[in-house]
């Protein structure tokens with residue numbers, strides 16, 4: 001028996017877009033193969049990692065990751081500059097967390113101001129995230145989209161309960177958009193359809209099927225992403241062809257494994273490495289399932305995953 | 314790949330002699346295709362037909378044990394490329410690499426690390442399964458001594474002998490024969506000698522070649538030499554080679570029924586930086602390795618890799634369940650709120666995640682409802698007032714808290730009256746319908 005390389009050729013292809021401006025713009029998506037299988041297709045753009053910052057001090061982050069930004073995290077502008085200039089981040093994800101009614105309940109205008117300040121301070125592409133409060137996001141993200149007009153950002157997340165106003169704002173100010181649903185391929189598909197029915201191009205969408213941390217439902221996210229990617233490639237389903245987002249950091253840096261000190265759980269080993277490994281491995285698994293854009297927090301985890309991507313592309 | 318009745322019929326004597334108990338060879342063939350009878354019922358079947366039919370009915374990826382005893386792990390036997398299609402069957406083994414050039418003290422220490430690596434995670438005992446001794450000294454006597462020492466200090470771990478010198482390998486295999494070591498490995502140059510050692514001692518053998526094509530030629534050769542339990546090393550070093558080779562190998566075995574690659578795969582992911590090694594190891598774990606060789610096994614790394622392996626090898630068709638108990642989130646005091654939900658793991662992850670987000674310490678009573686979500690469990694009669702009352706009483710949570718208030722998921726608000734009757738002296742509060750409203754709910758109470 002002689003060996004023949006078992007290649008699949010797919011009729012479908014993942015859509016691609018760029019975000020950011022001029023020579024700092026970054027492209028995501030565009031592959032016509034399952035992740036990293038260069039023997040049968042092309043993956044023209046390297047997965048991108050956006051370094052996460054927020055508009056208020058990260059009091060709720062565990063020490064391991066808080067420590068990494070302790071000199072800059074009091075000010076989103078300093079924090080963004082640090083990510084760009086010191087950490088060489090290729091993109092930044094700004095989370096407008098202080099607008100959440102349970103946090104500082106800051107106004108949409110305040111948030112727009114922060115967006116303007118950050119955009120003025122850095123050149124790398126920006127992802128602008130709300131606080132994940134359905135009602136509040138629908139005003140905050142509208143103001144943020146306007147403030148970022150002309151900067152070709154990714155804004156989100158548009159969810160079933162608030163997508164209309166956010167889609168309209170992304171359309172009006174020419175941004176890319178995150179469509180987020182909760183761990184169900186049919187919900188992801190349905191939301192993409194609803195958004196495109198408003199006249200928003202599917203070529204400007206990125207799907208967030210909801211991330212989960214290693215040990216806390218990772219396998220659900222992994223399989224939903226794999227199924228979305230197979231639908232895009234093998235079934236050539238246009239509603240499933242936008243690239244995929246993995247919002248890793250916020251799910252990882254709250255669970256027990258990234259918080260519990262070694263003294264409490266000696267069998268788990270050192271806390272710092274444990275937390276960083278948790279984020280890096282969660283992110284690596286997401287890449288293998290089809291993620292095109294990762295949002296991550298710890299510089300050492302980002303560096304590790306960049307090294308793995310170096311080997312994978 | 315199963316043969317059809319017609320394909321089997323073509324291999325039978327076609328004499329319709331009825332000795333098999335069927336009126337015709339065709340009737341027998343049809344029954345055989347359905348798996349209702351054994352081929353041996355036909356006394357006149359040719360040797361060639363036996364061979365063809367035997368091969369066709371063998372599973373596409375061979376399965377065998379790595380190691381011996383209670384902690385032996387099954388490797389191979391996978392049936393799908395994607396875990397949503399069907400459960401990944403045999404979780405990949407993790408192995409620590411040690412060089413025989415280390416001092417005895419260092420070797421003993423590393424072997425003990427393997428021996429004591431077991432941790433419990435959501436009810437499963439997880440461990441580093443094997444130790445791989447690399448022949449780096451160039452001294453056969455040293456190698457044998459090192460192998461003996463490591464095997465003794467890690468008495469339950471599987472032993473992998475990474476040695477291409479057939480004489481040194483032979484002596485080492487003999488020294489730990491009772492442990493059924495995996496011999497690693499045979500290449501184009503030493504295949505005959507290594508196969509002879511593997512055959513003589515009845516141990517599995519790794520075939521090592523550059524790329525799946527060369528590897529398939531080598532496994533055919535080794536099989537021809539009488540070794541059946543083979544492990545594949547395609548020479549993959551980078552993460553890309555791992556994912557590409559392993560995908561090609563699994564696709565060949567499953568989709569093309571290509572027997573020369575129908576074996577479990579071994580990948581070595583040694584990197585100087587242990588974090589980077591952990592990330593590359595996760596590529597191998599997710600993408601089809603049956604054995605992953607690591608350069609270091611820090612506790613934090615083990616926990617993360619064990620968890621990934623456990624996550625990916627869960628059955629996607631059976632809803633994952635978490636253990637029934639009272640979970641404490643954020644060091645709750647005696648007056649902290651007590652909430653209840655079902656043990657569907659996704660429900661648990663989302664609810665506990667939102668309680669964490671609220672930063673209000675609380676207790677979460679997770680009740681065994683066979684892995685159903687709240688509404689489904691209620692509809693199925695598993696999350697009823699009587700059962701909840703019984704669970705709360707038996708849990709002993711009453712002795713740990715200073716109040717008697719239980720927060721019920723909003724979706725089953727209908728149960729609150731009945732529950733107040735059944736749980737005497739308790740106040741039942743109806744909580745939010747959706748988990749994402751939990752932080753606001755808890756904060757407004759505080």
Ligand code: SF4
Nearest residue numbers: 329330331333338355
């Ligand atoms: S015993 Fe064999 S040859 Fe005879 S009828 Fe059955 S299958 Fe045919």
